[in-house]
Amino acid sequence: MPAKTIDHDFDVVEQQNGMDPNSQINYGDAIDYWSSVPASVNGVLGGFGEQTSVPKADIVGSSTFLRKLQTRMLCPEGEAKLTIDVGAGIGRITRDLLWKVSDQVDLLEPVKPFVQQMENELVAVKAKGKLGDIYDIGMQEWQPAPEKVGKYWLVWCQWCVGQLPDDALVEFWARCKSALMANGTLIVKENIAPVDDIFDETDSSVTRTDAKFRELFTRAGYKLIASDIQKGLPRELYPVRMYCLKPIH
Numbered sequence: 001m002p003a004k005t006i007d008h009d010f011d012v013v014e015q016q017n018g019m020d021p022n023s024q025i026n027y028g029d030a031i032d033y034w035s036s037v038p039a040s041v042n043g044v045l046g047g048f049g050e051q052t053s054v055p056k057a058d059i060v061g062s063s064t065f066l067r068k069l070q071t072r073m074l075c076p077e078g079e080a081k082l083t084i085d086v087g088a089g090i091g092r093i094t095r096d097l098l099w100k101v102s103d104q105v106d107l108l109e110p111v112k113p114f115v116q117q118m119e120n121e122l123v124a125v126k127a128k129g130k131l132g133d134i135y136d137i138g139m140q141e142w143q144p145a146p147e148k149v150g151k152y153w154l155v156w157c158q159w160c161v162g163q164l165p166d167d168a169l170v171e172f173w174a175r176c177k178s179a180l181m182a183n184g185t186l187i188v189k190e191n192i193a194p195v196d197d198i199f200d201e202t203d204s205s206v207t208r209t210d211a212k213f214r215e216l217f218t219r220a221g222y223k224l225i226a227s228d229i230q231k232g233l234p235r236e237l238y239p240v241r242m243y244c245l246k247p248i249h
């Protein structure tokens with residue numbers, strides 16, 4: 001869930017059970033949960049929709065982060081800035097941010113009602129000729145289309161990687177490496193757990209610690225070049241961290 005509130009009692013019970021949060025993830029349960037919420041910003045942001053400060057603060061934080069990284073994200077002349085919005089929900093981030101910095105945006109999202117809603121959310125992006133392909137599958141099933149291997153300028157993963165267990169996530173990020181162009185970038189923006197990884201049974205996901213993220217980036221073959229905390233979120237939410245990663249070739 002994107003905007004998870006801190007619920008210590010629940011976390012402690014889960015940790016005391018001594019179960020590995022990874023082993024509790026069930027892809028089917030996750031799809032059932034996300035299919036049951038409204039196909040809206042409020043639905044994909046766990047109740048922290050446009051009536052709250054969260055969506056606006058999120059987009060401002062991401063564009064500030066990207067602006068700081070401009071010189072590290074140069075695209076070779078003559079090549080298109082192709083981006084993929086992973087676990088895209090209804091296409092909120094593409095609609096509000098990614099189209100502005102990209103020539104074309106692909107989206108990956110396994111929940112059918114969210115994919116249908118993209119048609120409404122992305123009318124303006126499509127009219128500008130910037131809407132690419134939509135893959136209605138999970139990250140664990142995705143691999144870059146043969147003609148797109150080495151073509152992506154940016155892979156954007158936000159509030160979705162907790163849906164995969166550690167090993168499947170490392171394998172997914174390794175496939176992203178083959179999708180990226182030589183100077184391509186992986187951005188990961190996620191909630192951060194304070195002490196240990198925490199399983200959330202609502203959407204069958206894991207909230208990871210900063211240390212775990214850094215370990216998984218190394219395992220997947222990336223170098224971390226920048227990281228910032230998202231500012232301006234309500235106090236009751238987990239901290240949210242942005243990571244900028246470059247593949248090690």
Ligand SMILES: C[S@@+](CC[C@H](N)C(=O)[O-])C[C@H]1O[C@@H](n2cnc3c(N)ncnc32)[C@H](O)[C@@H]1O
Nearest residue numbers: 002034087088089092111138139158159160163
């Ligand atoms: C919290 S929402 C975030 C949506 C979007 N990234 C945003 O910030 O607006 C999590 C998204 O991950 C999607 N998701 C669930 N399981 C997934 C999987 N295995 N692979 C890719 N996306 C998944 C959900 O359907 C949902 O759209």
